[in-house]
Amino acid sequence: MFRTQQQRRDLCKKCPVARVADILGDSCTLLILRDLLEKPRRFSDFGNSLSGISSRTLSNKLKRLEKDGLMVRKELAGRISHVEYALTKKGVALHDVIEAMRKYGKKYL
Amino acid sequence: MFRTQQQRRDLCKKCPVARVADILGDSCTLLILRDLLEKPRRFSDFGNSLSGISSRTLSNKLKRLEKDGLMVRKELAGRISHVEYALTKKGVALHDVIEAMRKYGKKYL
DNA sequence: CGGCATCCTGTCGGATACTG
DNA sequence: CAGTATCCGACAGGATGCCG
DSSP, X not given: OOOSHHHHHHHHHHOXXXXXXXXXXXXXXXXXXXXHHHSOBOHHHHHXXXXXXXXXXXXXXXHHHHHTTSEEEEEEOSSSOEEEEEEOHHHHTTHHHHHHHHHHHHHXX | OOOSHHHXXXXXXXXXXXXXXXXXXXXXXXXXXHHHHHSOBOHHHHHHHTTSOXXXXXXXXXXXXXXXXSEEEEEEOSXXXXXXXXXXXXXXXXXXXXXXXXXXXXXXX
């Protein structure tokens, strides 16, 4: 699915579910969002909760989320490098989706 | 994510969102569910709405959905082979998730 | 119509090592 | 700490052809 960019555009144009699917459509991103909804995180925080996701993959997913405007990267001042990732309004709005998922998961899975 | 079976089990055990992610976590499956929520479908129905998904992929996704108990395959009597796919109760319950996604997609994407 | 078998390629993502 | 670079294997999934 969404193999070519054209195909992706076509399907996304037609349906809002497809547009969300385009962003949520992989479990990894979903779990990152789940964590960020709770509170802002630092790069290394994800390593633990996501059961050893590789830094490469994490980096890629975060870039995608930032590009899509769901999340912002903040460099905080200090002697050592300190970066924080936090959801934007657009990202926080996914709360309802994630909660619907959590509710379903609890009840049926 | 969910690269090994063990990893998948571990993450799924911890969090309901992860469990839903395990099923919904790819756009293709999601769109199949979207269609099935509307009404039962036949194999070839998906080819159109999913913009040319290959029969191989479609077959695999349907099998997974059936295995997970979200959907049942019904062979209907008749001279020519006629199969229908319909959601189970567990599948229909995903309505809220999909609708939350639709709402979000409409508003923000 | 509703698939399955085979082949083959692209992409994802882990492992490892390195940097400012 | 927060990544980037490179390499490489696994696998998803398209294309094609065939079958009951």
